[in-house]
Amino acid sequence: xxxxxxxxxxxxxxxxxxxxxxxxRVPADxxxxxxxxxxxxxxxxxxxxxxxxxxxxxxxxxxxxxxxxGRPVAMGATGxxxxxGAMSLVNVAYNxxxxxxxxxxxxxxxxxxxxxxxxxxxxxxxxxxxQFFTIIRSDATYKPLFEKAFPxxxxxxxxxNITKAIACFERTIISARSPWDRYHYNRDETAISxxxxxxxxxxxxxxxxxxxxxxGFNFSDNTMSANSQPEEPEFHNTGLKNQQGKFKAPTLRNIxxxxxxxxxGSLPTLDAVLDHYASGGHNNPDKDPLIHGFNLxxxxxxxxxxxxxxxxxxxxLHDPSFANPWH
Amino acid sequence: MTNFLLRCTxxxxxxxxxxxxxxxxxxxxxAPLVLKTEEIAQMxxxxxxxxEKDGTTASYxxxxxxxxxxxxxxxxxxxxxxxxxxxxxxxxxxxxxxxxFSLGELDAAFGNESILVADKVDGKPLFDYQGPLRLVxxxxxxxxxxxxxxxxxxxxxxxx
Numbered sequence: 084x085x086x087x088x089x090x091x092x093x094x095x096x097x098x099x100x101x102x103x104x105x106x107x108r109v110p111a112d113x114x115x116x117x118x119x120x121x122x123x124x125x126x127x128x129x130x131x132x133x134x135x136x137x138x139x140x141x142x143x144x145x146x147x148x149x150x151x152x153g154r155p156v157a158m159g160a161t162g163x164x165x166x167x168g169a170m171s172l173v174n175v176a177y178n179x180x181x182x183x184x185x186x187x188x189x190x191x192x193x194x195x196x197x198x199x200x201x202x203x204x205x206x207x208x209x210x211x212x213x214q215f216f217t218i219i220r221s222d223a224t225y226k227p228l229f230e231k232a233f234p235x236x237x238x239x240x241x242x243x244n245i246t247k248a249i250a251c252f253e254r255t256i257i258s259a260r261s262p263w264d265r266y267h268y269n270r271d272e273t274a275i276s277x278x279x280x281x282x283x284x285x286x287x288x289x290x291x292x293x294x295x296x297x298x299g300f301n302f303s304d305n306t307m308s309a310n311s312q313p314e315e316p317e318f319h320n321t322g323l324k325n326q327q328g329k330f331k332a333p334t335l336r337n338i339x340x341x342x343x344x345x346x347x348g349s350l351p352t353l354d355a356v357l358d359h360y361a362s363g364g365h366n367n368p369d370k371d372p373l374i375h376g377f378n379l380x381x382x383x384x385x386x387x388x389x390x391x392x393x394x395x396x397x398x399x400l401h402d403p404s405f406a407n408p409w410h
Numbered sequence: 411m412t413n414f415l416l417r418c419t420x421x422x423x424x425x426x427x428x429x430x431x432x433x434x435x436x437x438x439x440x441a442p443l444v445l446k447t448e449e450i451a452q453m454x455x456x457x458x459x460x461x462e463k464d465g466t467t468a469s470y471x472x473x474x475x476x477x478x479x480x481x482x483x484x485x486x487x488x489x490x491x492x493x494x495x496x497x498x499x500x501x502x503x504x505x506x507x508x509x510x511f512s513l514g515e516l517d518a519a520f521g522n523e524s525i526l527v528a529d530k531v532d533g534k535p536l537f538d539y540q541g542p543l544r545l546v547x548x549x550x551x552x553x554x555x556x557x558x559x560x561x562x563x564x565x566x567x568x569x570x
Contacts (some may be wrong), residue, residue: 105465270534280538287539287558289507300466308465 089339103268104259105301105308107176110190113247118232121408123252125228126245128407132199132215133160134208140198140249141407143169143206148399149337150256155348162205168348173337173399176254179307183330183346184318191250193244199246204343256405258336261396275393281383282390290377291387293360302335302394322364323349329369339392340400342397353388431542433478433527437565438498440483447542450529453477458526458548469544472528475563476516484565490517494567500566501545504559507528523549526559 097239109115126132127140138160144150151173157165167183180186181194188194198206209215219225220240232248233239265274276281286293296319299306304317318329323345338401344350350359363376379387399405431532435443435449460468479485485494490513498512515521526546529536536542536558543560550556 092468267537283537284539284559288505289503299463306463309463311463 084167093300103264104177104257105310106310107254107257108311109176109254110192112252113192115251118228118233119238119248119251120255121252122225122228122232123248123250125224125408126249128253128409131218132207132209134205134213135160138207140207140338141272143198144172144353146402146405147340149173149340149400151341153342154359155343157206159204160208161205165204165206166367167346168343170333171337171341172253172256173258173396174301174334175204175256177301177306177308178334179305180301180331183333184328186318190251192246195246195249198244199242211242216240217244236253243266256399258396258399260398261336261394262395263390263393266393276389279389279393282386282393285379285383285387286390291360291379296332297335304332320367320369321345321359322367322370322374323347323359327369335391336394337396337399339388339395353391354384357384357387419536426550432467433560434542434562435479435482435484435565436562438497438570440482440563441521443482445478445481447529450478450543454557455530456524458524458546460546460548465558470526470544471530471533472526472543473525473537473560475525475527475545476518477564478527479516479563482565483514485521486513490519493567496568498566498568500562500564501555501557501560502562502564503557504561507557507559509557523547 113119127144130137130139130142131143132139143152144354145152145158154168156167157169159165163260170181170183175181175191179189181188182197188197198210200207200211219229225240229239229244238243257270263279265271266280266288285291286297292401296304296317298304304319320329338344339353342351342353344353344356350356357379360374361377361379365375366371384391431447433445433447435445442534450473454477455471455473457469457471463467465553476486479499484499485497495512495514498510500508500509500510511523511525512521515523516525525548528544529542531540536544540558541560544558545556545560547553547556
């Protein structure tokens with residue numbers, strides 16, 4: 084079998100979600116193709132796509148950290164801090180809304196424009212006349228990638244096509260190979276520890292009610308697929324000190340590698356997150372009534388953290404299909 | 411060999427917590443009842459497919475709640491009239507979660523709700539956080555009354 088056939092097969096496999104997960108919703112005007120996803124991967128990792136020539140999408144979305152950046156809040160190409168932490172892109176194809184608290188941002192194609200051109204704060208710091216948009220027209224790597232991804236376009240080198248390709252790549256980043264997946268979907272009793280199993284019971288119990296915001300196969304409150312209807316998004320005030328506003332409950336898949344936590348990165352560890360929720364959070368007129376506090380013994384806390392660690396999908400963190408193609 | 415088999419049996423039972431699990435039906439009824447999960451497994455089962463909010467579908471197998479309640483002497487059919495219609499059950503979970511259903515909801519002549527006491531999902535035993543028994547309410551739009559880790563059902567009569 085030729086190398087080219089193997090690569091095409093690998094790309095096709097990437098476009099198919101794991102059997103246990105539903106098919107993600109894909110916008111009608113941007114069907115998912117291997118060629119677009121591959122172009123998107125090159126763009127995602129291209130540091131020329133920033134005002135300082137040093138940052139790319141991958142700077143704030145690092146594969147080994149489940150496509151987060153390990154910082155409390157993200158930092159743009161000009162050194163400006165984002166007010167919130169970089170969100171994980173794992174299983175982002177299933178998100179019914181994007182970003183921490185903007186109910187209007189629902190499509191990845193639309194969202195990609197924010198880090199590219201946003202000024203408050205500046206992230207990649209691009210402008211419509213940035214040199215990068217000229218480079219791609221003559222770059223030996225990009226020329227065939229664009230032409231293959233958008234074969235019917237007279238001029239495929241457009242900003243719209245860039246966002247479509249990046250969105251396609253992001254939709255291929257599916258996490259479904261964690262120990263919890265093997266336990267839950269393959270019924271592999273040995274995949275997770277007894278401690279993690281007890282942690283799962285606690286997670287889904289009435290006193291803790293973690294599942295009420297972090298529910299479904301993606302452990303989130305804004306999950307949708309090709310077969311489900313969009314719902315009004317829910318946002319929550321989690322009772323952090325001085326917190327204003329309400330935020331969505333992001334996926335907990337791979338949560339053990341995405342510290343620090345919460346929208347502002349103010350809690351450094353899972354231990355601290357559980358302490359925060361167990362305490363019932365700080366008094367705040369907007370605090371979600373679901374943040375009511377609970378008792379957690381040290382053993383219970385250990386078990387709950389074991390359960391959360393069982394959601395780590397090492398495969399997605401190291402899958403070469405999602406890695407930097409420029410290396 | 412006997413020891414090995416015994417250990418395997420115990421491990422299999424512990425893995426889903428099925429051996430010691432029971433469903434207690436109590437309250438203002440003539441024949442309070444404790445059913446082991448093994449006994450429930452022997453009763454006639456029905457299957458319902460439940461679409462989840464996230465687009466997945468789960469197929470639950472279980473015994474109609476009405477049949478279990480009948481076994482404990484809870485009034486249905488011709489006995490469910492007059493003051494008996496002012497009766498409800500409390501379904502209670504191991505973690506303290508409780509929900510209520512009126513007997514009229516369950517009776518074939520009134521609501522005729524086909525609520526199941528499920529012991530399997532997609533052909534397999536329920537996970538610890540769901541079971542070993544749970545309610546499945548196919549006609550509820552929200553899932554909150556489909557009590558997981560179901561342990562007790564209590565009948566309350568408002569009028570006697």
